[in-house]
Amino acid sequence: MDIYSGKSPAHPWFLVTTSLRPTPAQTDLAKHLAVTLQAPFVKRNDFSLETLSTRFSAAGLVVVSSQRVSYISGGSEFFFHPGIAKLRIKELKSGKTDQMIAAMSLLPGDTVLDCTLGLGADAVVAGYISGACGRITGLESSPVIAALVERGLATYTDKDQDITPAMRRVKVININYKEYLASLEPCCFDVVYFDPMFRFPRRNSPSINAARSLADHAPVCREAVAIALKVATKRVVMKERRNSSEFARLGFKTIVGGRYAPVVYGVIELRGKSQ
Numbered sequence: 001m002d003i004y005s006g007k008s009p010a011h012p013w014f015l016v017t018t019s020l021r022p023t024p025a026q027t028d029l030a031k032h033l034a035v036t037l038q039a040p041f042v043k044r045n046d047f048s049l050e051t052l053s054t055r056f057s058a059a060g061l062v063v064v065s066s067q068r069v070s071y072i073s074g075g076s077e078f079f080f081h082p083g084i085a086k087l088r089i090k091e092l093k094s095g096k097t098d099q100m101i102a103a104m105s106l107l108p109g110d111t112v113l114d115c116t117l118g119l120g121a122d123a124v125v126a127g128y129i130s131g132a133c134g135r136i137t138g139l140e141s142s143p144v145i146a147a148l149v150e151r152g153l154a155t156y157t158d159k160d161q162d163i164t165p166a167m168r169r170v171k172v173i174n175i176n177y178k179e180y181l182a183s184l185e186p187c188c189f190d191v192v193y194f195d196p197m198f199r200f201p202r203r204n205s206p207s208i209n210a211a212r213s214l215a216d217h218a219p220v221c222r223e224a225v226a227i228a229l230k231v232a233t234k235r236v237v238m239k240e241r242r243n244s245s246e247f248a249r250l251g252f253k254t255i256v257g258g259r260y261a262p263v264v265y266g267v268i269e270l271r272g273k274s275q
């Protein structure tokens, strides 16, 4: 088996490979991702994914196939898919309220800093509302999640004429939001948004479950909210479980969400700031 990249691996220890019998383009993409992710590229040959992980003691494998780029670990597969965003955009088009958009009070042309990009669903829905004149920046501290979601957002095409441009509007940056927020000038986004991994994990979200081993589980810190309040001109919004003590700890007094929804949005409104 050929190791392409000599760089040290990212955490957790994983490899990059292809599906069986890859095209030259798939092999090139896998090698490119290996360099980006500072992980070894391993030629697939005829080995099963299980054999590759055992031989290299890898916790997971990034696999480039003709359909997609996935991260496979412990029998679960994580890959970009705009499913939930599509459903929410369809509902918005039919006149229904999207509680995140309501909490952000988002309008066409608005700019959003999504500090916790994850699978990108919230960012794509925000991109649909903010439109061609808006700007959505998504931050993700996990290199694998950032790389897979960035590629999905840039390449996935949908029949619905509104979905593809909404995905293309999201700019992905692989960085910890604490570092990024600290580098920003005051008032450079309309909305700053946090959707941290829940302190008490929910079990009924399969796509997030698959990415769980890669994700950053640290709670939002007060310092980050304090900087977000300087960076945003309109609102700082955080998604959390209903009745979560995180809202009070971080200073979110206004809560927006459906009456029986298990997940709601804390809002801090910034009235009177220059826009």
Ligand SMILES: C[S@@+](CC[C@H](N)C(=O)[O-])C[C@H]1O[C@@H](n2cnc3c(N)ncnc32)[C@H](O)[C@@H]1O
Binding pocket: 115, 116, 117, 118, 119, 120, 121, 122, 123, 139, 140, 141, 142, 145, 175, 176, 177, 178, 195, 196, 197, 198, 208, 214, 215, 216, 217, 218
């Ligand atoms: C619950 S998920 C976000 C889901 C996302 N809102 C969506 O619609 O798919 C939280 C994500 O934020 C990332 N994250 C957590 N802390 C972070 C930090 N300090 N900086 C950047 N990303 C972070 C995690 O790695 C995870 O991918």
